[in-house]
Amino acid sequence: MLAFxxxxxxxxxxxxxIGDTLKTYRAIFRGAGLNWFFAVGSHSIGLPFSDARVxxxxxxxxxxxxxxxxxxxxxxxxxxxxxTGLAVAFAxxxxxxxxxxxxxxxxxxxxxxxxxxxxxxxxxxxxxxxxIVSILGAMLAGAALAGIAGLLKGTVxxxxxxxxxxxxWIVVWVGSYLFNVGGPLQTSGGAGAVPSSxxxxxxxxxxxxxxxxxxxxxxxxxFISIAALVVYSLVLNRTTLGYEVRAVGHNPEAARYGGxxxxxxxxxxxxxxxxxxxxxxxxxxxxxxYRVDITTIQGTNIGFIGIAVALLxxxxxxxxxxxxLLFAALQTGTASRNLDxxxxxxxxxxxxxxxxxxxxxxxxxxxxxxxxxLGWLRRGRSRKAPA
Amino acid sequence: xxxxxxxxGLGFAAIAIGVCAALVALPPVGTRxxxxxxxxxxxAIALGLAFWLVRGERRIGGYAIAAGIVxxxxxxxxxxxxxxxxxxxxxxGTLFAAMLRYATPLAxxxxxxxxxxxxxxxxxxxxxxxxxxxFFAVWGSDVTGSWxxxxxxxxxxxxxxxxxxxVFSISLRSDQIVGGTAINFLALGITSYLFFKLYGSQGxxxxxxxxxxxxxxxxxxxxxxxxxxxxNLMIWVAIALVFVxxxxxxxxxxxxxxxxxxxxPRAADTVGIDVYAVRYGAVILSGILAGAGGAFLSIGFGxxxxxxxxxxxxxxxxxxxxxxxxRPFGTAAACLLFGFSSALGVNLQAYSTSISTLFTALPYLxxxxxxxxxxxxxxxPAADGIPYKxx
Numbered sequence: 041m042l043a044f045x046x047x048x049x050x051x052x053x054x055x056x057x058i059g060d061t062l063k064t065y066r067a068i069f070r071g072a073g074l075n076w077f078f079a080v081g082s083h084s085i086g087l088p089f090s091d092a093r094v095x096x097x098x099x100x101x102x103x104x105x106x107x108x109x110x111x112x113x114x115x116x117x118x119x120x121x122x123x124t125g126l127a128v129a130f131a132x133x134x135x136x137x138x139x140x141x142x143x144x145x146x147x148x149x150x151x152x153x154x155x156x157x158x159x160x161x162x163x164x165x166x167x168x169x170x171x172i173v174s175i176l177g178a179m180l181a182g183a184a185l186a187g188i189a190g191l192l193k194g195t196v197x198x199x200x201x202x203x204x205x206x207x208x209w210i211v212v213w214v215g216s217y218l219f220n221v222g223g224p225l226q227t228s229g230g231a232g233a234v235p236s237s238x239x240x241x242x243x244x245x246x247x248x249x250x251x252x253x254x255x256x257x258x259x260x261x262x263f264i265s266i267a268a269l270v271v272y273s274l275v276l277n278r279t280t281l282g283y284e285v286r287a288v289g290h291n292p293e294a295a296r297y298g299g300x301x302x303x304x305x306x307x308x309x310x311x312x313x314x315x316x317x318x319x320x321x322x323x324x325x326x327x328x329x330y331r332v333d334i335t336t337i338q339g340t341n342i343g344f345i346g347i348a349v350a351l352l353x354x355x356x357x358x359x360x361x362x363x364x365l366l367f368a369a370l371q372t373g374t375a376s377r378n379l380d381x382x383x384x385x386x387x388x389x390x391x392x393x394x395x396x397x398x399x400x401x402x403x404x405x406x407x408x409x410x411x412x413x414l415g416w417l418r419r420g421r422s423r424k425a426p427a
Numbered sequence: 428x429x430x431x432x433x434x435x436g437l438g439f440a441a442i443a444i445g446v447c448a449a450l451v452a453l454p455p456v457g458t459r460x461x462x463x464x465x466x467x468x469x470x471a472i473a474l475g476l477a478f479w480l481v482r483g484e485r486r487i488g489g490y491a492i493a494a495g496i497v498x499x500x501x502x503x504x505x506x507x508x509x510x511x512x513x514x515x516x517x518x519x520g521t522l523f524a525a526m527l528r529y530a531t532p533l534a535x536x537x538x539x540x541x542x543x544x545x546x547x548x549x550x551x552x553x554x555x556x557x558x559x560x561x562f563f564a565v566w567g568s569d570v571t572g573s574w575x576x577x578x579x580x581x582x583x584x585x586x587x588x589x590x591x592x593x594v595f596s597i598s599l600r601s602d603q604i605v606g607g608t609a610i611n612f613l614a615l616g617i618t619s620y621l622f623f624k625l626y627g628s629q630g631x632x633x634x635x636x637x638x639x640x641x642x643x644x645x646x647x648x649x650x651x652x653x654x655x656x657x658x659n660l661m662i663w664v665a666i667a668l669v670f671v672x673x674x675x676x677x678x679x680x681x682x683x684x685x686x687x688x689x690x691x692p693r694a695a696d697t698v699g700i701d702v703y704a705v706r707y708g709a710v711i712l713s714g715i716l717a718g719a720g721g722a723f724l725s726i727g728f729g730x731x732x733x734x735x736x737x738x739x740x741x742x743x744x745x746x747x748x749x750x751x752x753x754r755p756f757g758t759a760a761a762c763l764l765f766g767f768s769s770a771l772g773v774n775l776q777a778y779s780t781s782i783s784t785l786f787t788a789l790p791y792l793x794x795x796x797x798x799x800x801x802x803x804x805x806x807x808p809a810a811d812g813i814p815y816k817x818x
Contacts, residue, residue, distance in 0.1 A: 137605075192798070196799060205742050206792070209788065209791040213787045216784045220784055397612050398610070398615075399609070402606065
């Protein structure tokens with residue numbers, strides 16, 4: 041909240057009136073498609089696996105209006121952000137700071153592309169099986185990358201922040217090598233196009249249940265993300281593994297004294313975090329991008345937003361779900377194509393989203409701030425009292 | 428202090444021999460027989476291994492083995508490649524000048540990080556501090572019309588960013604890594620926001636006052652002249668800074684205090700050092716230096732600002748700091764190594780763009796190997812990253 045207030049002040053300073061500031065937030069709200077929920081009416085929705093339709097307060101047949109398509113994009117981003125957020129959160133619960141979400145996401149994306157395009161050349165799998173194999177491969181790729189950091193932390197004590205940052209950049213540049221012009225895996229596309237991989241075959245696409253698949257409609261990976269939230273919560277709170285991970289996160293020395301294998305848990309926590317991030321990469325590839333291009337490889341910051349998501353969500357499943365929604369809305373709402381250009385010059389909005397993310401991370405990281413502010417209040421009062 | 432020839436001379440000689448393995452196959456020697464670099468490389472590996480086993484010094488022995496392997500590979504491939512291409516890629520004068528150019532922003536930021544981490548505050552916000560410096564150097568230079576003021580404004584912007592990090596990580600005792608991440612987000616957002624707001628779609632102003640080059644024409648046109656004849660002023664400042672940093676950190680009372688706060692703040696506090704003040708000073712200084720690195724990037728190296736123009740250099744600087752073992756000369760050497768690999772990477776485009784892209788990943792891989800402890804272990808200051816609470 042504080043972050044929103046502060047960023048409001050930033051906008052206020054640069055635009056010069058309160059009305060404009062409010063207008064900005066409304067524009068972001070609209071850009072995120074959240075006004076779709078206000079159009080409550082009597083509509084119907086098709087039940088899955090049947091032709092039956094039941095009453096539903098919102099119009100789901102509307103797939104082309106601005107609000108609906110914006111909301112589809114927000115939820116699409118939510119799908120990935122939940123997972124990269126969980127990737128950070130799970131490691132956090134083990135006392136590890138996983139900055140490698142980007143690299144793990146990308147290695148998942150690259151693995152998904154490779155498997156879904158290359159495997160059909162070897163064996164002819166049915167679509168569903170190909171999807172499952174691709175997703176599992178992507179998850180393993182993410183886990184392997186994160187596992188390196190976990191292993192180094194557990195064995196030689198190398199700080200995971202340093203190793204994950206290095207791994208991020210290694211993936212970025214190896215990925216750029218693979219898919220850039222002249223790279224071994226770049227398809228000979230048309231001139232002027234962004235260099236990219238081959239396209240994922242149609243049968244490996246995830247089903248788009250709302251919106252146009254070619255215009256970033258919402259795919260069934262959305263439900264996989266919801267399931268991931270549940271799995272996260274169950275693993276952490278209801279299994280031995282989760283207990284050990286939390287114990288190590290709470291106090292590694294005490295955990296070791298209590299007979300818990302700390303290095304093993306460091307490795308597992310990172311590997312599981314990598315599973316989530318790799319899954320995010322594969323869902324984006326099979327769900328709506330259908331290829332991996334050089335802009336994504338060099339420009340994505342989804343792993344970094346995942347840090348903000350996890351911090352704001354306090355590393356709980358519900359928290360991550362909600363804060364992912366906030367950040368997805370913020371990100372989509374400030375994307376230049378969704379924002380009213382009369383209110384915001386293109387390019388400015390996205391920067392504002394980054395500022396807000398920074399402020400959130402800054403303030404969430406400072407628990408003491410609240411104590412200090414309370415202290416100021418108290419001191420202010422006690423100073424007044426004797427007078 | 429004994430002259431190193433007695434105790435560690437063999438190890439350094441082995442490293443030098445490893446480098447020679449590559450040199451014999453490159454111009455101006457340019458031998459065409461693959462046997463020579465292979466033989467020399469193997470000699471270096473053998474010496475390094477012997478050094479490692481006999482003396483038990485893993486670090487230098489490991490470096491010698493690495494130098495031997497790398498020298499052998501480079502030498503071998505160089506003999507396989509055509510001479511004309513070799514001559515375009517390996518022009519030592521320009522290569523070394525480019526190395527210094529690429530290493531300079533890294534050196535500023537890494538030495539800044541050195542002060543901060545030596546005082547016990549992890550600074551992964553270097554990237555953001557550089558970015559602030561880069562933007563405000565352009566803005567300052569544009570508004571005032573003078574590069575001197577531009578650089579000063581960049582330093583001030585870096586100092587402010589450092590102050591922000593200091594307030595949160597020292598006074599508010601929030602997680603220093605989380606704080607640094609926030610700094611990176613904020614700097615990216617603020618610089619892009621202001622850039623679009625102030626300059627819109629036209630990009631950077633065209634007539635910028637930039638940091639001048641220092642022309643030393645008396646050096647002539649030999650190798651020395653090619654390398655040092657026309658370097659940017661900031662490069663000389665960076666070179667001086669390495670020595671100054673070494674003197675300040677290891678030879679002055681201030682340096683002793685900084686290191687005490689980074690190793691054992693409680694003990695430092697007990698003998699009357701104000702830990703908070705030292706840490707504040709060190710973190711703000713790191714912001715100033717990183718800001719200078721950013722300023723070099725935007726109005727020294729080039730003459731414009733682009734969104735997110737640091738592109739991970741702050742993280743490479745951090746890597747150089749770790750690679751150099753939190754020591755000024757080690758850090759400078761690591762910056763030079765990374766700078767050289769960048770310069771070579773650009774030149775390698777003569778062979779193929781994709782190979783040169785792949786080459787960009789090398790510094791990160793080297794750092795990963797270094798922190799993994801394969802080549803000796805890197806040991807950070809004992810209290811690095813731990814907030815200190817006064818009692």
